Amino acid sequence: MNRTTLSLIAGVAALAAVTGFAALESPDAAGAGTAKAAARLPVERTTLVCPAPSSSDIADTSYTSFTPVTAGTGSGGKAELRSATEESDSATGNSAGKGKGEDGGKKAGRPALQPKAPGTPVTGDTSGGDTPALIGTAEGKFAPGWTMQQTTEVAAGAGRGLLGVDCTAPDTEFWFPGASTAPGRSDYVHLTNPDDSAAVVDIELYGKDGAVKSTAGEGITVAPHSSEPVLLSTLGDTPQEDLTVHVSVRSGRVGAAVQALDDKDGGDWLSAAADPATGLVLPGIPKDAASVRLIAFTAADADTDLKVKLASPTGLITPAGHETVHVKGGTTTAVDLGDLTRGEAGSLVLTQASSPVPVVAALRVTRGKGSKRETAFIPASAPVGARATAADNSAKGSTLSLTAPTATAQVKVTASAGTEGGTQASRTYTIKAGTTQDIVPPRPSGLKGGYALTVECLSGGPVYGARTLTASVEDTPGFTIQTLPDDRGTVSVPHADEDIAVLQEK
Template structure:
């Protein structure tokens, strides 16, 4: 069951509970489609899951919660993050079944009002995974950013991730089981019953043999980090991780840590599709590596293009990519952006074969390098939001791969003060723009960015946070898919006759 279906079910259930007994209206005599009678309603409950931020004692983590103001949203409600029970590790990165003691019922973070960010923090290696719930007026478009600074050691640098909704299937192209990488899959279960998940790995020659990844149980309201290298003895630089849930649902994210190149979170890629957009490659990227995988039974041939500020261009020598069925394929693009904003656009050359993909991006030189990941993402759609922005070090990239689009960007009030600001941009077809962000006046603290499509073709967006740490260009990139703050609900009419049936 995909995210859209889950959201639809949740929305219909919530609205039915509020409305009372109702009957869905049937199409009228004119033959109008029932979908035309559907209305977009704000969701009334949202669940987000944040993985345990770090295993380093030198880690400092900031959490930022934000809900954009949504017309028609229910009144009241709340948005809170609470600690999940963490399964202690057995030394091999897999939980041993011993649950860490709960840290009480006190929320780690509580939002005060829609339109204003709320912040929290944690330090060291003991910070737990978090389970978040928002309802009422705090639910539509609720987003939480987790940003961690690791001063030294494995994975040093800036690590950021948008806390994600629970689901039943995830793809992570770009993970690794190599000796110099320490990659964990974090599974978090928000529900009252246990979830059971399988983890499959696919390398350059196909499926990687492993039985350890089958039938992993995640207890209720808990989180488990699983070290990928414990699932197989096969050391590969690039693998695709596939997480499927047999029962229940989980949140999933991969934490990729490198001994020399820093580290970051690798979020789940967009669902397999024949056309993909990977937005927001930094201007000064020293190297860009594309990792792609097709889960179907057919090979895929992709046209590779870069959406630059001046239009779509084809990287010299990398015009196309052939992705063999069931095998992870890698394409090194080098410093493909060459000092300009850019996004990668992948399209099928002939047959439409679904593919998943992600980019590994490296900035810096020599021993002063840092890594981040950009997965293929969904379009902004009606609205998308990203939190934890500051007056300096924030870059917003907008991409319109197929048609010119008009986009409105709103910078919220600051978490500690300031007034919201709005600006509208036109993004030409086939281009990427690093736009000048409308920083809130009188800003104190951090702020959120909300991107709304006004007109034109689909828009894709990404936000980069950057900070210089001892000469290392630390950074992290988050994409901005649609926030799913509304759900289409078929028109309903009151029908008390159901009480007599």
């Protein structure tokens, strides 16, 4: 037996130790047509990051953690949430004792969340402007579909109103159409690094004339287990009303979200839009929206015309005067769609007729009038897929919006047990092709506290969803919207068998 064969045996033995003899078939071992389909198995570990919620001393923030029940998980596992600064201290060997703004080892402002079992949400609260960014890890039975919602009420000042964001999984690229550096706006992109090594990040801005020329956004270092808020106005010299922010990571990974604060029109978090695509769905425009503004961008060299449709409760319609939107390559285009929904539920569907190019898009939605105006954002979303979850819901003030742009679909909506008591409840809905349905979601029997909503697709075409929270904040109609992409609670694992024939010397 030669050295090459010995090396091969050693390598395969190591692989088998890691995978449990998961993938050791030779090409000749299985006949054509005998391969087994890949299995869908629950993920075993999930990491989420939550940005620092507010710098306002009068901010009140709640966090809701929820893991839906998933078949095939074991009995063990845990979910924990730590401040980014606490993680950093631990990683560098610094103590986390008193004398550094902490109490008994817990960082000031960090909510205490102790999930007990999948299927029941848990909440924690903080107040003031010193709450840090948070890094969360869920393992075992708590990992599949783990969802964290961060909701903040700010009674006055820039960005006053209701601000909500889903804590995000770290990644290496993000697109944020809908940001701004216009007078009266203070937009920050929050970068949070959950890992043990530094991340290096580039931030690019694109306006109506193309890329904003600046080197200030290049090579930003985000230290391990830390968060960096970057004020967008420092990355360019000329204020611009509509911008697309591109966050790309050279090394490592980060979680990213844009906090958009307006002096007059409130504010909210702008979550990353779905990946660039030739067709997009922006679900869940509130039926009482006072104004809707579409912001779109393509990085391609070619221009494109977006065909605009509104999926209403009765079907797809073309907004009068806004049949198409022309997007010039490499630039951000914004269009005011006005009172688009006219008192009915709606979702925007964007398609391209010929020579399609990948596009990203988001909506800026305003409710209220005069000094009582409030703003929220709807980024283009990925479909619900197998399952999606909205973690933070109350007995009043939650609206679930579902749209099936291409084909009729059937979905199951489950309301979890309440944080303080109650029994889950489920209901099945049929969403007709080309329509959007606003649903008053089922509520848990005997509900006490808040609850989570889980949407599962049972049959039919793709479904897109969003959940709107409303709450009066100092007589202002506060609201925030979170889209419902697939929770990625399961992964595809190819089937394979052990076959030692691959070790035979030829």
